[in-house]
Amino acid sequence: xxxxENHIVVIFGASGDLTYRKLVPALFxxxxxxxxxxxxxxxxxxxxxxxDEAFRxxxxxxxxxxxxxxxxNKDKIDDFLARVYYQQLNTFEVDDYANLKxxxxxxxxxxxVHGNYLYYLSxxxxxxxxxxxxxxxxxxxxxSKTTGWKRIIIEKPFGYDLQSAKELNRNxxxxxxxxxxxxxxxxxxxxxxxxxxxxRFANGIFEPLWNRNFVxxxxxxxxxxxxxxxxxxxxxGSGALRDMVQNHLLQVAALVAMEPxxxxxxxxxxxETLKVFQSLRxxxxxxxxxxxxxGQYTAAKVRGKQKVxxxxxxxxxxxxxxxxxxxxxxxxDNWRWGGVPFYIRTGKYLPTRVSEVVIxxxxxxxxxxxxxxxxxxxxxxxxxxxxxxxxxxxKFGMKIPGAGFxxxxxxxxxxxxxxxxxxxxxxxxxxxxxAMLGDATLYARGDTVETAWEFVQPVLDYWGNDHSxxxxxxxxGSWGPDVADQLFEDPGITWRYPCRNLAEDGIxxxx
Numbered sequence: 001x002x003x004x005e006n007h008i009v010v011i012f013g014a015s016g017d018l019t020y021r022k023l024v025p026a027l028f029x030x031x032x033x034x035x036x037x038x039x040x041x042x043x044x045x046x047x048x049x050x051x052d053e054a055f056r057x058x059x060x061x062x063x064x065x066x067x068x069x070x071x072x073n074k075d076k077i078d079d080f081l082a083r084v085y086y087q088q089l090n091t092f093e094v095d096d097y098a099n100l101k102x103x104x105x106x107x108x109x110x111x112x113v114h115g116n117y118l119y120y121l122s123x124x125x126x127x128x129x130x131x132x133x134x135x136x137x138x139x140x141x142x143x144s145k146t147t148g149w150k151r152i153i154i155e156k157p158f159g160y161d162l163q164s165a166k167e168l169n170r171n172x173x174x175x176x177x178x179x180x181x182x183x184x185x186x187x188x189x190x191x192x193x194x195x196x197x198x199x200r201f202a203n204g205i206f207e208p209l210w211n212r213n214f215v216x217x218x219x220x221x222x223x224x225x226x227x228x229x230x231x232x233x234x235x236x237g238s239g240a241l242r243d244m245v246q247n248h249l250l251q252v253a254a255l256v257a258m259e260p261x262x263x264x265x266x267x268x269x270x271x272e273t274l275k276v277f278q279s280l281r282x283x284x285x286x287x288x289x290x291x292x293x294x295g296q297y298t299a300a301k302v303r304g305k306q307k308v309x310x311x312x313x314x315x316x317x318x319x320x321x322x323x324x325x326x327x328x329x330x331x332x333d334n335w336r337w338g339g340v341p342f343y344i345r346t347g348k349y350l351p352t353r354v355s356e357v358v359i360x361x362x363x364x365x366x367x368x369x370x371x372x373x374x375x376x377x378x379x380x381x382x383x384x385x386x387x388x389x390x391x392x393x394x395k396f397g398m399k400i401p402g403a404g405f406x407x408x409x410x411x412x413x414x415x416x417x418x419x420x421x422x423x424x425x426x427x428x429x430x431x432x433x434x435a436m437l438g439d440a441t442l443y444a445r446g447d448t449v450e451t452a453w454e455f456v457q458p459v460l461d462y463w464g465n466d467h468s469x470x471x472x473x474x475x476x477g478s479w480g481p482d483v484a485d486q487l488f489e490d491p492g493i494t495w496r497y498p499c500r501n502l503a504e505d506g507i508x509x510x511x
Contacts, residue, residue: 005037005113005114005116005148005149006037006039006040006111006112006113006114006116007037007040007113007116007117007118007148007149007436008040008041008042008043008104008107008108008113008116008117008118009027009040009041009042009043009118009120009432009436010043010045010100010104010117010118010119010120011023011024011042011043011044011045011120011122012045012046012089012091012119012120012121012122012123012127012131013045013046013121013122013123013124013127014044014045014046014055014086014122015044015046015047015048015050016046016122016123018122018155019044019059019062019122020058020059020061020062020066021062021066022066022426022428023120023122023428023432024042024059024062024063024084025062025063025066025067025068025070026067026426026428026429026432027042027080027432028063028067028069028070028076028077028080029067029068029069029070029425029426029429030429030432030433031076031079031080031083032067032069032070032073032076032080033069033423035433036433036436037436039111039112039113040083040111040113041083041084041085041107041111041113042083042084042085043085043086043087043103043104043107044059044084044085044086044087045086045087045088045089045091045100046086046088046089047088047089047090047091048088049088050086050088051086052084052085052086054086055084055085055086056081056084056086059081059084060077060081063077063080064077068423068425068426068429085103085107087099087100087103091123091127091130091131091134092130094133094134094137094138097134097135097137097138097140098138100138100140101138101140104117104140113148114148115143115146115147115148115149115150116148116149116150117140117148117149117150117151118151118152118153118435118436119131119135119150119151119152119153120152120153121152121153121154121155122155123155125157125160128154128168128171128172129168129171129172132152132171132172132174132175132176133171133174133175135152135175136174136175136176141175141176141180143180149180149438150176150180151180151181151182151435151438152176152180152181152182153182153183153184153431153432153435153443154172154181154182154183154184155184156183156184156185156247157238157242157243157247158183158247158444158449159449159453160242161453161457161460162450162453162454162457165449165450165453166450169446169449169450172446173446178445178446179440181446182435182440182443183443183444183445183446183449184431184443184444185247185248185251185442185443185444186427186428186431187247187248187251187252187355187386187427188251188427188431188442188443188444189426189427189428189429189430189431189442190386190387190390190427191390191416191424191425191430192384192385192386192387192390192391192392192416193252193255193386194430194442195384195392196252196255196256196357196384197255197264197269199384199392200260201260206382207260209361210336210359211336211337212336212337212338212339212340214361214362215337215340215359215360215361215362216340216360216361216362216363216379216493217340217341217342217343217360217493218253218256218257218340218341218342218343218357218358218359218360219342219343219344219357219358219360219495219496220249220252220253220256220342220343220344220345220356220357220358221344221345221346221354221355221356221358221495221496221498222244222248222249222345222346222354222355222386223345223346223347223350223351223352223353223354223355223479224347224348224349224350224353225349225350225351225352225353226348226349226353227297227307227308227310227313227324227348227349227476228310228313228316228324228348230314230315231315232310232313232314232315232316233314233315233316234315235316235322235324236315236316236317236320236322237322238322239322239323239324240323240324240325240326240346240347240348241323241326241456241459241460242456242460244326244346245326245328245344245346245456246452246453246456247444247452248346249344249346250277250452250455250456251273251444251452252357252386253276253342253344254272254273254276254277254448255273256357256359257276257332257336257337257342258272258273258275258276259272259275259336260272264441265439265441266439266440266441266443269441270440270441270445270448273445273448274445274447274448274451275334276332276334277448277451277452277455278451279332279333279334279337280330280331280332280333280455281330281331281332281333282455282458283330283455283458283459287329287330288458288459288462288469289469291328291329291330291487292326292327292328292329292459292462293325293326293327293328293472293480293481293483293484293487294323294325294326294463294469294470294471294472295323295324295325295326295327295347295471295472295473295474295480295481295484296309296310296311296320296321296322296323296324296325296471296472296473296474297309297310297324297325297347297348297349297473297474297475297476298310298473298474298475298476299312299475299476300475300476300477300478301477302349302476302477303477307349307476307477309473309476310322310324310348321463321471323463323471324347324348324349325345325346325347325348325350325472325474325480325481325484326344326345326346326347327343327344327345327480327481327484327487328343328344328345328487329341329342329343329487329488330342330344330455343487343488343495345480345484345495347474347480349476349477350477350478350479350480351477351478351479352498353387353388354385354387354388354498355385355386355387356383356384356385356386356496356498357383357384357386358381358382358383358384358496359381359382359384360379360380360381360493361379361380361381361382362379363379380394380395380396381393381394381395381496382394382395383395383496383498389415389417390415390416390417390424391413391414391415391416391417391418392413392414393411393412393413393414394411394412394413395409395410395411396409396410396412397409397410398410430442431443479495479497
């Protein structure tokens, strides 16, 4: 990775949890590796009244607790914090931005960043229209050779539905050009997600098989072992479809399904992502009723501890129909994937925290070893584990030593943890550095965001308007509603269950 020009990172919402737990610790980790530019600064902006010193002290605690490299690089923390500043600002008051502009000029003159500013909106979505407008009013959005570059990172959600997403994009483009907009999806910053491209396009053994001729189906799972954790008020207005499917899972699916880009750079890769979204088969009325499963966790004992149901969570409507689980079957209508079903699921209070992609290859045309009780000829699997214990697993049949042809399923795997001397950066490290370098490869483009919303909007409409739309309960700690297994129409095929209960207080997880 190369170094970019000096710049200032301006974090709006700097007194919030994301800045404390993720952003500043990630920036410190970049600094500790000497990846950040030699002369740069971080300016926290928020309505909370804080001095530079108070803000630095708070960020120091966050670095020591949440950074990857803070404990081993304590001698560098004070040097890093000397680059950190704070500016109180009422984000709604346009005149207040004159104070921000003056503070930026003072820091700019001191370290000579020449107007290169990276804005990060770590704020509620209600401010996504206000902050860019007020920055533009004070000429803090336009870039040129004399005024430096200006980039703005926007946290999800990118809209609440298709209409609001289009409106948000229209408003942002009034004040920033598309190549200045960085819509962040931290899933795309995970090392194993990026490795999807390398696995596919750098290995001759995979790409020839990566199509309808050899792949039976594709499965993508993101599960969480916790509930809403005190965020019931927010989550009840969002739900799993908006929170996970429209962005994280569809973005990962696009990397799995995309055609080879002409080059490994932002425009080519994002063009191929868009083509995948444009090829998604629209969900029919039959699909909405039979290929989409909505679930909500109910009270249950999880490893010996009683957990409340979703409707008993603080801030949640006692009659809420918000989904905490989504299972879905869909198709990509293009030459490569015609007829291959894709299955995605995500949920809260499932048995474990895991995110993975599973490529299920077609079984052999004749089952020669059908009498082997330890061998299941349902096809080989390539498992790409995104988190935790990141790595890749291949499942295949192998002969047991000895007479005859006893066959069993075995694993051949690789774990990133095996690379003892290799540092694996956090998602925010990678994404923040890419924004500093002006590389938008792992950021969502406006047209792909809208096209993804076009795909999920019929589900939102169906759930919101049709009172006969089913909501299935599932006990906290289970793998979701049993009816999700019915998404698989072939007998003997169901979801991959990477974890199983061994005891009330323990779970065994296979990569």
